[in-house]
Structure formats: structure tokens, C-alpha cells
Amino acid sequence: MDHTIFSDLESESIEIIREVAATAAKPVMLYSIGKDSSVMLRLAQKAFYPGPIPFPLMHIDTGWKFREMIAFRDLTAKEIGFELITYTNQRGVAEGVGPITHGSAYHTDVMKTEALKQALDLHRFDVAFGGARRDEEKSRAKERIFSFRAPGHRWEPKAQRPELWNLYNTRINGGETIRVFPLSNWTEADIWAYIRQENIPIVPLYFAAKRPVVKRFDQWIMVDDDRLPLEPGEKPQMRMVRFRTLGCYPLTAAIESNATTLDEIVAETLGATTSERQGRIIDHDGAGSMERKKQEGYF
Amino acid sequence: MDTLRFLTCGSVDDGKSTLIGRLLYETKLIFEDQLEALKADSKKFGTQGERLDFALLVDGLQAEREQGITIDVAYRFFATPRRRFIVADTPGHEQYTRNMATGASTAQAAVLLIDARKGVLVQTKRHSRIVSMLGIRHVALAVNKMDLVDWSQAVFDEIQVDYRRFAQELGFETITAIPASALEGHNIVARDEVAMPWYQGLSLLQWLETVPAAAREAAQPFTMPVQWVNRPNLDFRGFSGRISSGSINPGDTVRISPSGVTSRVKDVLVGNSRATEAIAGQSVTLVLEDEVDASRGDVIAAALNPVESADQFEGELLWMSQHPLLPGRPYAALIHSKSASISITHIKHHLDINTGAHLAGKTLGLNEIAIVNVSFDRPVPFAPYSENMRLGAFIVIDKLTNETVGAGMIHFALRRAVNIHWQALEVTKAARAGMKHQQARCLWFTGLSGSGKSTIANLLEKRLHADGKHTYILDGDNVRHGLNRDLGFTEADRVENIRRVAEVAKLLVDAGLIVIVAFISPFRAERELARGLFDPGEFIEVFVDTPLEECERRDMKGLYAKARRGELKNFTGIDSDYEPPQSPEIHLRTIEVRPEACVDQIVHLLRS
Numbered sequence A: 001m002d003h004t005i006f007s008d009l010e011s012e013s014i015e016i017i018r019e020v021a022a023t024a025a026k027p028v029m030l031y032s033i034g035k036d037s038s039v040m041l042r043l044a045q046k047a048f049y050p051g052p053i054p055f056p057l058m059h060i061d062t063g064w065k066f067r068e069m070i071a072f073r074d075l076t077a078k079e080i081g082f083e084l085i086t087y088t089n090q091r092g093v094a095e096g097v098g099p100i101t102h103g104s105a106y107h108t109d110v111m112k113t114e115a116l117k118q119a120l121d122l123h124r125f126d127v128a129f130g131g132a133r134r135d136e137e138k139s140r141a142k143e144r145i146f147s148f149r150a151p152g153h154r155w156e157p158k159a160q161r162p163e164l165w166n167l168y169n170t171r172i173n174g175g176e177t178i179r180v181f182p183l184s185n186w187t188e189a190d191i192w193a194y195i196r197q198e199n200i201p202i203v204p205l206y207f208a209a210k211r212p213v214v215k216r217f218d219q220w221i222m223v224d225d226d227r228l229p230l231e232p233g234e235k236p237q238m239r240m241v242r243f244r245t246l247g248c249y250p251l252t253a254a255i256e257s258n259a260t261t262l263d264e265i266v267a268e269t270l271g272a273t274t275s276e277r278q279g280r281i282i283d284h285d286g287a288g289s290m291e292r293k294k295q296e297g298y299f
Numbered sequence B: 001m002d003t004l005r006f007l008t009c010g011s012v013d014d015g016k017s018t019l020i021g022r023l024l025y026e027t028k029l030i031f032e033d034q035l036e037a038l039k040a041d042s043k044k045f046g047t048q049g050e051r052l053d054f055a056l057l058v059d060g061l062q063a064e065r066e067q068g069i070t071i072d073v074a075y076r077f078f079a080t081p082r083r084r085f086i087v088a089d090t091p092g093h094e095q096y097t098r099n100m101a102t103g104a105s106t107a108q109a110a111v112l113l114i115d116a117r118k119g120v121l122v123q124t125k126r127h128s129r130i131v132s133m134l135g136i137r138h139v140a141l142a143v144n145k146m147d148l149v150d151w152s153q154a155v156f157d158e159i160q161v162d163y164r165r166f167a168q169e170l171g172f173e174t175i176t177a178i179p180a181s182a183l184e185g186h187n188i189v190a191r192d193e194v195a196m197p198w199y200q201g202l203s204l205l206q207w208l209e210t211v212p213a214a215a216r217e218a219a220q221p222f223t224m225p226v227q228w229v230n231r232p233n234l235d236f237r238g239f240s241g242r243i244s245s246g247s248i249n250p251g252d253t254v255r256i257s258p259s260g261v262t263s264r265v266k267d268v269l270v271g272n273s274r275a276t277e278a279i280a281g282q283s284v285t286l287v288l289e290d291e292v293d294a295s296r297g298d299v300i301a302a303a304l305n306p307v308e309s310a311d312q313f314e315g316e317l318l319w320m321s322q323h324p325l326l327p328g329r330p331y332a333a334l335i336h337s338k339s340a341s342i343s344i345t346h347i348k349h350h351l352d353i354n355t356g357a358h359l360a361g362k363t364l365g366l367n368e369i370a371i372v373n374v375s376f377d378r379p380v381p382f383a384p385y386s387e388n389m390r391l392g393a394f395i396v397i398d399k400l401t402n403e404t405v406g407a408g409m410i411h412f413a414l415r416r417a418v419n420i421h422w423q424a425l426e427v428t429k430a431a432r433a434g435m436k437h438q439q440a441r442c443l444w445f446t447g448l449s450g451s452g453k454s455t456i457a458n459l460l461e462k463r464l465h466a467d468g469k470h471t472y473i474l475d476g477d478n479v480r481h482g483l484n485r486d487l488g489f490t491e492a493d494r495v496e497n498i499r500r501v502a503e504v505a506k507l508l509v510d511a512g513l514i515v516i517v518a519f520i521s522p523f524r525a526e527r528e529l530a531r532g533l534f535d536p537g538e539f540i541e542v543f544v545d546t547p548l549e550e551c552e553r554r555d556m557k558g559l560y561a562k563a564r565r566g567e568l569k570n571f572t573g574i575d576s577d578y579e580p581p582q583s584p585e586i587h588l589r590t591i592e593v594r595p596e597a598c599v600d601q602i603v604h605l606l607r608s
Helices: A003-023 A035-048 A067-080 A090-094 A104-123 A138-142 A188-198 A262-270 A281-285 A289-295 B016-026 B032-045 B062-067 B094-105 B122-133 B153-170 B204-210 B429-435 B453-466 B476-480 B491-510 B524-532 B548-554 B559-564 B595-607
Strands: A027-030 A057-060 A084-087 A127-129 A146-149 A177-180 A209-216 A219-222 A237-242 B002-009 B074-079 B083-089 B109-115 B138-144 B174-179 B223-225 B228-233 B236-242 B253-257 B262-270 B273-275 B283-288 B299-302 B309-319 B331-335 B338-351 B369-381 B393-397 B404-413 B441-446 B471-475 B514-518 B539-545 B586-589
Touching: A003 A035, A003 A127, A003 A188, A003 B002, A003 B228, A003 B236, A003 B283, A027 A035, A027 A104, A035 A067, A035 A188, A057 A104, A067 A084, A084 A104, A090 A104, A138 B074, A188 A262, A219 A237, B002 B016, B002 B094, B002 B122, B016 B074, B016 B083, B016 B109, B016 B204, B083 B094, B083 B204, B094 B122, B094 B309, B094 B404, B109 B122, B109 B204, B122 B153, B138 B153, B138 B204, B153 B174, B174 B204, B223 B236, B309 B338, B331 B404, B369 B404, B429 B491, B441 B453, B441 B491, B441 B524, B453 B471, B453 B514, B453 B595, B471 B476, B471 B491, B476 B491, B491 B514, B491 B524, B524 B539, B539 B595, B586 B595
Parallel strands: A027 A057, A027 A127, A057 A084, A127 A177, B002 B083, B002 B109, B109 B138, B138 B174, B441 B514, B441 B539, B471 B514, B539 B586
Antiparallel strands: A146 A177, A209 A219, A209 A237, B074 B083, B223 B299, B228 B236, B236 B283, B253 B262, B253 B299, B262 B273, B262 B283, B309 B369, B309 B404, B331 B338, B331 B393, B338 B369, B393 B404
16 A cells, blocks of 8 residues: 555545534534544644644543553543543443443443433534444444534435535534544555554554454454453363454454554455454344444444 | 445436445345345335335335325445445435435436336426536436336337437436336346346446446646645645545645645655656645645646636526525525635526526525626635535525525626726825714614604714714615615515625615614625624614514505505515614613614714
């Protein structure tokens, strides 16, 4: 991969990020700590260089993120010096909602979707950046770069605005919001190649290492702490694994891999025979499940 | 390796989704888990029997999958060792013209699908015109389903000749015809040697890998709209934007439009590093040597080729809303980074997208295209769309709903823009009003037919006259019988009716009078237009608020009865909307308050 791809993708993303800064009343960048967020963060730094990023970053903490992710988040915020907001749905905490006790669908609904809506309302953010890419999933392929949300954060596929040229309509009425996806036209391979080219720091979980895992439904689930109840007779085993995508820990499966450097990860990604979302248990609820979640306000 | 953005057009029946699915599959962009899902989906919804239905890979939204149609623009990604591709997959039916234009607006090339059994159809011509209008110069004509015409060269040749004859008027630089079968995979990735040995040209993928991807803007003089002024502290000021044409180096002299100020480029920042050159398409931050002023929406250009500014244009307009375009109505617009208020002052003619014919028309409906004159409320830096897309494209936005309702492409500036100057007169409005011992005002009464507008207006004028004020009433009767005799009651005519009345009221206020306008004026947008003509505090909106049932009960002119019988069309409150004011200066609830008391309220406000 040479430089010109990134010039095109990078320039488009920077243009999108600047457009929001120039037009939104109170924008925020959603920061999920994953590789896409890391790329988005680097693009935001470049967009406003030599100035600081002129909006806060916000992490919706479900309470079930890998410990290494939280440590990485706090270190990154300190090193770069951006304003970091974290938010957890206290109703969910009070009810003890978690993926193991309540199932993945309910957990995601309360601790991610509902939490996000609460946080946006609390801070009155009118525009929120997300790191979603169109190549991730079928219903994302039709998503606008500027995705309009009706009051209550609902995504209505039929109410989306036509998006011509690089002219983004950022006008909204009270109660309406916009989700903006600067990485829309990036693919997974682009993300990895850019991380390598730019030497962008990422959570160590992306690199293969010996980690304690158990096999569930044919997937490797990492035992990050003692909150994961083991089946009778089940014993965590040490395996060389890494993550292609990071989410809540029992909901994100690891893959067996020996890729310990960015070069090896890029090579593995280009030769991959399964999509990265395969490790996301959320998408397996059936065709159209992502589309349904989005209509309810998920990213 | 560069990136090619291309568009595929054609109907589901032409095998478009199958073609894209095939390209993704053959370039190994389909993962095993997606293939598993495809197998399951093929059994459930597939139309290919036991075979994989590639169309299901790309038809995204659930509703579309179930109905078997593609209703939106979907973007797909694949790469070969030579190029990276972004495919805009757009629907083909006439009601989706806007979706196709959306896909075409960012594409550098187009693949037009033709069903070999059907040849060049009306829809092929429609797709070609849209592609041409949006400025795409390279097209591939993929004659698909060759398997169903026995791989016949004669059929292919006839279609090709037919198409080239038609496309002469469209200004494409290259047209490449390729016989193919997306279902069987012939001439998609590799050239087919077996079924169609008579074809010696490129396969579709070979064409995609070699068609020119560079924008023609690259070779032009430097231009860049200012998108964001980067001013983190007093020591740094940079102008950020994406270069719309040409290239820039430190030391170049630039001129800012519309101010005309010149300076020299001190630094070119690309991301977080200094560059020795930046080219069209790159996002940069320019630091200039002088402390010059420029803001978002200004354009920085090479000093020897400055960008022109104007406020009146001829252009092409595609309408994308269910609500028709109304000439004279104010809309919001965005052209490069510049926001403005615009109105369409004249529809020259419609363009029939199927036949290319010029047709007459007073309004513009969903998916219709017209050549129009458009007036901006301020001068904007621009270039003709055919020369510089980024400086010549604009979108039209409804001011109330904020929906994107139109897409425009500038042809040229009208000379009028520079020639008319408002004459500054020495005897001012204040001087005229002062001689009458009053402040000039416009009292704009709005409300349903029969709500009591005229009654209250007449009482008010008598009261003001008795106080020695100089007044005038404009109402439907004295205006519709003369000045606006040529207008009817369609939505478009109503808009024009109000526009003229507002302009007359403005002249009368300029003459120092207190003007009372009593019109139903049902649409917020027109009332806002009227308000915008006056100085702050001069315009007083009076909402005569009488419920529809009460107006209908009074029905002094028998109009409601007629409308209910269907003898009167477009009657406000019956089959035409009334949009009540959201924050009028005066709100008169006539059921609770007698007309004399209403007049008291208004007089009180005028005195305060």
C-alpha cells in the first residue's frame, strides 16, 4: 500500500471532521478505545494541528471492557491531552445489568444504546462522531456520512438526507441530532495499514500473546477477571490469541494467532477468510439485527 | 495505488446487484462467514434456485431484501493489486433519480448495465443523462446476460452502435462496450475466450483498473474554499480546507475572494507536517505571510487566476423533495463552505430526463430537472460546475424542515449581478416618517379565511387615522384585482402573490407609512421572507387566531361551503395547509376577545 490511498482517505476524513467543528453547536467524538477510534483520534489531531482538538471525546463505559482497554484509554487521554468524558448508565449499574446475567442483547441495549442516549442528552451534544465503517456490515453500506437522527435518537432509513458531493447538510431543529462517521469509506485493511504507516498506538490486546481463554460456541472467550463464571469442569487454558475487534469482554471472541507485530497483523488481515464482525456476538442475532439496533439508537 | 470511485446503474432486472456481488466474490472480498450467511439467505430469499444469489450480498436493508428491490445508495469496497475501488450501487427506477445523482456526484466513472435481450431502453438513456449531467466523462456499457442471446456478436454490435449514436450529445470522453454475463462470470474479471472469442477488448475489471481516475481539476490553477479558520492562540492563524483545484507551494502568491486581498503562502501544512507542495483533493492548512482576513466560505486562489464572485446564476437544478420547488420562496443553500439564502427567480425550462426534450413548467417536482435562474442573498465565490465541481455545486435546503431538497450545478453568472446597484437616496425613510410624526411599520395580519382579519384591520385603520397617522391597507381585494390579477390559487401562485405584496409593503414603509397587510398568507416561509425585507422592529406579525370550525360556522362569503362541495380547489384549511405562526408579535384569540379589544392590543404595542 503506498501513500496516495491515505492521502485520499485521510483528506476526506479530515474534511468531515473540520466540517463538524465549523458547523455544530456542541460536538463530541465517541471514543471506544478500539483501533478505529485510535485512527479517528489521529485524524482529529491532524485536522486541527497545531491547535488542540476543539471538542471532547466521550467513552461509554459498560463496566465490562477489558482492563487493558481502560488503562490504555486513560494513558492516551493523558498523553494527547484531550478532554475525556466517561459515562456509565447508573440505572443499569443499580440493576446489576451484565452480559452474563442478562444476556448480550439486553446488556447492549441498556449499557450501550441507552447509556449513549442518556449521555448525549445530559451534555446536550448535537453532533457525535462515531468510528463505524461502511464495509463492516450490510446495513452500514447504505449509511450516510452525516446520519440524521430524529428526536429520541431514532434512525429512520427513509428519512435520511441525500448526500451529494462533499456538501453536508448540518442543519437541525431542536431535539434532532447527527451522527457523523469520518471513517465511512475505510476498510479494515486500510485501518491496519494506516496504523502501521502512522505508528498509531493501539490496545495491546490486538497483538497475539498467551492469554487465559475458554472455548464457548466454538469461539475463544478470554477470562479477563473472575466475573466470567466457569462451567463445571471448564478450565481456562493459555493460548496464543489476539482480537480483531474489541467490545465488552464476554461478547468479543479472540482468534488464535501468532501475529505479534503490525506487519504480521496486516498480513493476516489481508489473508483473512472471515470478517472481523464474526467475533462480535451481537451480530449473530439474525439478519437485520444491526439494522434494528440502529433504528433504536445504536451507533 | 490509487482509488477509483465508480457508479453502477441499471435495474435489478439487468443484473446489477449480481454483477457487484460477482466482483466482490471474485476479488475475494467475501469472507467465509458472509458466504455462510449468503448460502442461508439464498435458500430463503434467492431467485437463482440452488445457486448462490450474489444479489443478496449487496441488497442491504431488510425491507429491500424482502421486496427484492434496491432503494438507496449503497457503497461497496474492493481492491486489486492495481487499484482500490469504491462502488456506489444505486437503484435504477425513475423514482430514484435522486439516489442515482447522489451516487454519481462523487464518482469518476460509470458502469451502465444493459440487458442484451432488451437493448438501449428509455432507462438507459435516463441513466446516461444523469451521469453526464453530474460530470462523469468515462462510461463502460456492460451488455449483460449475453448467455441469454447465445453469446451473439450481432446483438452486441447492434446495441453498441445504437448507444454510441444516442450518446453523441452527452459529452463522454470514452465509451467502452463490454459483452458480459454477470451470472456466469464471463468478461467480468478475466477476458472470456470460450463463449465469446470474437470479443478482443477489456474485461470489466481490466477497464476499471485502467480508466483515468484523476480529476480534471488537478491541472487547473489553484483554488481552495476556506472551511475552517484555525486560530488556537494569538501566535497562529491558518486557513484550513480541501484543495478544489491545482496545487500550492510555499511562496506562492494568492488572492482571497470576494475581498480581493492578496498575500503569500508562508507554510503549507498537511496533517501535522510542513509540505513543499499540496495538490487538488488534499486537506491542508495554509499559513499566509500577512495578517489578512478570510472566513469560512471565502476562496483562496492563485493570484493570477482569482475566483469570481456573483449573486445571480443560471444553473441546472435537480429537485429531490416530495414538496415541489416554488419560485420566489426563500431556501437555504450550501455552496462549497458558504451558506446563503437563495431563491429560484425563474424556471427557464424543464429537462425531460428520458428524452432530453425541453418542456415548460412553473414548478419543479420530485426527481425533475430544470434549467433555472437562482439568486443568492450575497455574492459567493464560484466557478462553473463543468470546470470545477467543488466550486460549482450547491445543495438546496428547506428552511423549516432542514431537509436537503435540491442539488444544483452552476452554468454561469448572470451579468445582472454586477450591474444593478441599489440607489442610495438622500431623503430617507426616517425623514419621511418623521415628517408624519410616526414610525413606519408593517403590520402583517395572517389567519384563515373568515377569521376576522379585514374586520380588525379596518377598525385599526380608522383608529390610527383618527390619531392623525398615515396608513394604508393592502388586502386580497385591492391587490388581487389589479397587481396580482394574473395569479391563481396554486401553491406556486400563492407564494408569488405574497412575495409581491411583501415588496409593495416594503416600498410603502419606505415611504414612511404604517402599512396594514391582511392576507391569509398560509405559509411560514413566505411570512419569513416578508419579515426579512424589513428592518428589525419594523415588521409586526399579527396572528388572527380563529379556529377552523368557527370560521366555517361564520362562512360570510359562503366559500367554505363551496370548498367542502369541491367547487373551490386549494382552499386554506380544507385542502391546503395553514401553518400558524410560532411566535407572532401579537396573538389575537378572536373567540375570547372582541374586535375593538383586539385593536386596543395593537395600538398599545405601536405606542410602546
